[in-house]
Structures are given as C-alpha cells and as structure tokens.
Amino acid sequence: MSSPSPSNPAPRRLAGRTALVTGSSRGVGKLVAEAMAREGASRVIVHGRSEASCADVLALVRATGAEGVALTAELAEPAQVEALADRVLALGGVDILYNNAAVMHPWRESIDLHTQQDWAWSFQVNVFALVRLCARLIPSMREKHWGRIVNVTSGIDKTPQLAGYGSSKWAVDKFTDDLAAELKGSGVIVSRLDPGWLRTDLGGPHAPNAPESVLPGALVPVLLSDDAAGGQFFRAQDYRRDA
Numbered sequence: 262m263s264s265p266s267p268s269n270p271a272p273r274r275l276a277g278r279t280a281l282v283t284g285s286s287r288g289v290g291k292l293v294a295e296a297m298a299r300e301g302a303s304r305v306i307v308h309g310r311s312e313a314s315c316a317d318v319l320a321l322v323r324a325t326g327a328e329g330v331a332l333t334a335e336l337a338e339p340a341q342v343e344a345l346a347d348r349v350l351a352l353g354g355v356d357i358l359y360n361n362a363a364v365m366h367p368w369r370e371s372i373d374l375h376t377q378q379d380w381a382w383s384f385q386v387n388v389f390a391l392v393r394l395c396a397r398l399i400p401s402m403r404e405k406h407w408g409r410i411v412n413v414t415s416g417i418d419k420t421p422q423l424a425g426y427g428s429s430k431w432a433v434d435k436f437t438d439d440l441a442a443e444l445k446g447s448g449v450i451v452s453r454l455d456p457g458w459l460r461t462d463l464g465g466p467h468a469p470n471a472p473e474s475v476l477p478g479a480l481v482p483v484l485l486s487d488d489a490a491g492g493q494f495f496r497a498q499d500y501r502r503d504a
C-alpha cells in the first residue's frame with residue numbers, strides 16, 4: 262500500500278462530520294479541534310470564554326478548509342451553558358461533542374482549607390455543564406442514529422489537595438458509564454478520555470508530557486467504528502507516536 266503523499270492524500274476520516282469542542286481556545290481542546298478539521302470535519306465549532314481567545318484556533322481550523330465557528334460561553338454560568346446549546350442547535354446540532362473544558366481549583370494543603378466555592382465551581386464547569394451539553398445535543402444525534410461524545414476525564418489519583426477537581430472527574434466517569442448504558446444501540450457512542458499529565462496551563466510547567474502528545478490518542482474515541490462499545494476508557498498517552 263502506498264504511503265500518503267500530496268498526490269495520494271491520507272483518507273479524511275471525519276469527512277462531512279460536524280463537531281463542538283468545548284475549551285478549544287488553548288491546550289488539549291485547541292489540538293483536538295485542529296486535528297478534527299484536518300480529518301475532514303466539515304464544521305468545527307470552537308469554544309472559549311472570549312472571541313479573542315478563540316481567534317488562533319479558529320484560524321487553524323479554517324486553514325484546513327473546514328468551516329470554523331467560534332462560540333463563547335462561561336460554563337460556570339448555567340444560563341450561558343444553555344445559550345451555548347441553543348446556538349449549536351441553531352446551527353443544526355453536531356455529530357461529535359468533545360466535552361473538554363474544565364477548571365481546576367487552587368492546591369489546598371488539607372481538606373479544611375478547601376472552600377465551598379472550590380467544589381461548586383469544579384462541579385458546575387466540569388460536570389453540570391458537560392451533563393447539560395449532553396442532554397441538549399444528544400437528541401439530534403439520536404435522530405441521525407450517529408454520534409460520538411468524548412468526556413475528558415483525568416488520571417489524577419491520591420491528590421487530596423485537588424479533591425474538588427478529582428471528585429468532579431470521578432463524577433464525569435460515573436456519568437459516562439450511565440450514559441453509555443442509555444445510549445446502547447442508538448448509534449451514539451460515548452467514551453471518556455484521559456489526556457495524560459501535560460504541560461498546558463492547567464497541567465503546569467512540571468508535567469512530564471508535551472501537550473502535542475495527546476494526539477493521535479485523543480481522536481481514537483471520535484474515530485470508533487459503529488460497532489464499538491460505549492463507555493470505553495482511553496488513555497491518550499497509550500497512543501503516543503514515540504511510545
């Protein structure tokens with residue numbers, strides 16, 4: 262078999278698909294949004310909290326030939342989550358929902374130093390917004406009998422200093438399991454993905470992995486075949502090109 266070349270380009274495995282990637286103004290989401298556009302997605306909706314923060318990723322998406330749309334929403338505000346869903350549905354919904362955006366509260370040395378706000382913020386952005394986007398965007402996927410949802414989780418373990426963040430990711434895992442059971446046989450496949458510890462703004466400068474190492478693994482749950490099981494757990498670092 263010949264290798265991909267300019268005259269024999271690699272097949273674009275998401276040709277004609279539309280996608281929303283939350284938190285795609287930077288970090289993991291930015292890489293995923295551009296990668297999906299390179300795979301032929303016809304429209305990639307990028308998301309951040311401001312138009313300015315989305316400008317770079319929008320340009321990267323459009324440079325592939327895909328349609329790029331930027332939508333802004335503060336996911337800590339439930340009304341803005343609903344407004345984001347409204348605007349996505351007004352565009353016809355999406356085939357792929359990549360729930361990537363998340364916040365991490367400050368490091369707290371002991372549980373008595375955790376605040377109510379640490380937990381409320383973590384759960385609103387990381388869990389409740391994700392659940393609402395699923396609830397609002399899945400019905401149109403079901404109508405088309407095709408959809409892929411990726412809920413980004415974390416391998417964080419035994420880190421009580423970030424218990425509010427870690428617990429929110431545990432809730433994402435549990436919700437994904439339940440949702441997979443509900444979606445069985447619908448053509449809509451939900452997965453969860455741990456990107457690995459990366460040197461993004463969230464992961465910090467001491468993380469062992471470059472942000473780019475999240476690819477190609479981060480696209481594996483998007484590219485699942487129609488007979489794949491729902492509720493699978495993927496570790497992006499397992500698919501590293503240098504592994």
Ligand SMILES: NC(=O)c1ccc[n+]([C@@H]2O[C@H](COP(=O)([O-])OP(=O)(O)OC[C@H]3O[C@@H](n4cnc5c(N)ncnc54)[C@H](OP(=O)(O)O)[C@@H]3O)[C@@H](O)[C@H]2O)c1
Nearest residue numbers: 284285286288289309310336363415458459461462463464
């Ligand atoms: N980096 C790691 O080591 C690591 C490890 C395990 C799991 N993860 C998970 O991977 C995902 C991506 O993380 P990352 O490292 O790429 O994060 P990041 O670099 O900090 O980027 C976060 C993204 O989420 C958006 N965002 C942040 N707060 C938001 C809010 N309140 N409302 C709406 N959007 C908001 C940001 O948009 P703005 O530009 O508007 O701020 C940005 O696009 C997260 O789910 C994270 O939990 C990361």
